[in-house]
Amino acid sequence: MFGFFKKRQKTVLRSPLDARLIGVDMHSHLIAGIDDGAQTHDDSLALVKGLKEFGFQKFWTSPHVMSDFYRNSTSTIVNGTQTLNDLLVKAQIDTSIHAAAEYYFDDNFMDLIAKNDLLAIKGEYLLFEFSYLNQPENPFPAIEKIKALGYKPLLAHPERYPFYFHRPDLLEQLRAAGVYFQLNINSLAGHYGPESLKVAQGMIDDNIVDFLGTDIHKTSHLEVIDRALRSEHLYKLVESGRLINPAL
Ligand SMILES: [Fe+2]
Numbered sequence: 154m155f156g157f158f159k160k161r162q163k164t165v166l167r168s169p170l171d172a173r174l175i176g177v178d179m180h181s182h183l184i185a186g187i188d189d190g191a192q193t194h195d196d197s198l199a200l201v202k203g204l205k206e207f208g209f210q211k212f213w214t215s216p217h218v219m220s221d222f223y224r225n226s227t228s229t230i231v232n233g234t235q236t237l238n239d240l241l242v243k244a245q246i247d248t249s250i251h252a253a254a255e256y257y258f259d260d261n262f263m264d265l266i267a268k269n270d271l272l273a274i275k276g277e278y279l280l281f282e283f284s285y286l287n288q289p290e291n292p293f294p295a296i297e298k299i300k301a302l303g304y305k306p307l308l309a310h311p312e313r314y315p316f317y318f319h320r321p322d323l324l325e326q327l328r329a330a331g332v333y334f335q336l337n338i339n340s341l342a343g344h345y346g347p348e349s350l351k352v353a354q355g356m357i358d359d360n361i362v363d364f365l366g367t368d369i370h371k372t373s374h375l376e377v378i379d380r381a382l383r384s385e386h387l388y389k390l391v392e393s394g395r396l397i398n399p400a401l
Contacts, residue, residue, distance in 0.1 A: 169382035174391050179213040179274050180366025184233035189215040190370040194240055203375040213253040220261035227272055241338045251352050256281040265299050275401050279304040288316035307333040312340045312352040335364040339367040342381035355367030358389045363397050
């Protein structure tokens with residue numbers, strides 16, 4: 154208990170890092186009303202404004218695509234992104250939002266892979282997430298199909314899955330299969346609990362973080378990001394120069 158407490162205290166030692174050093178946020182839920190992220194246009198504007206104030210300059214937004222809850226398609230996301238960009242022009246907020254997706258690892262995703270109907274970040278990195286409850290039985294055939302289509306598979310927030318908390322070997326297997334890893338910034342503020350914080354810090358220490366994302370859903374996340382930007386480990390990751398975000 155005390156160890157966790159001590160570790161969490163260590164997350165907030167510095168002044169906030171200027172997010173211009175990260176440049177591009179590649180995981181967010183900014184489009185109003187199509188998933189559990191922004192619900193209104195005002196929400197969308199508040200999220201973008203807040204992220205811009207931290208220094209983020211460009212965004213790939215990634216609504217959930219999940220057959221049970223959020224039945225988004227390429228067209229709902231592309232149209233929603235267009236609406237959001239129009240809204241930003243009207244509000245005189247100078248930035249650009251690009252369309253991507255966060256695919257839940259379900260049968261619908263397998264169908265979309267079969268049809269090659271996919272929205273990848275920069276046409277290159279395909280962001281997907283697993284269930285938080287159940288470890289995927291065998292993700293490797295799908296990962297191979299994604300690669301065969303010419304995409305780079307990118308797992309969202311590996312630090313958040315309880316079945317990986319004490320299994321770095323399973324994360325290693327994914328990396329050996331060519332999977333890139335995206336860390337949620339807010340994990341570094343302890344937002345998802347002490348286990349996720351510990352895995353997040355361990356992933357940074359082991360040099361297996363390729364991307365940082367805010368995974369922002371609501372305005373209350375802005376306060377958490379403000380804390381996370383003060384994390385020693387965030388500084389360490391950004392200073393390592395190994396983040397791919399600036400190239401997006
Ligand atoms: Fe997300």
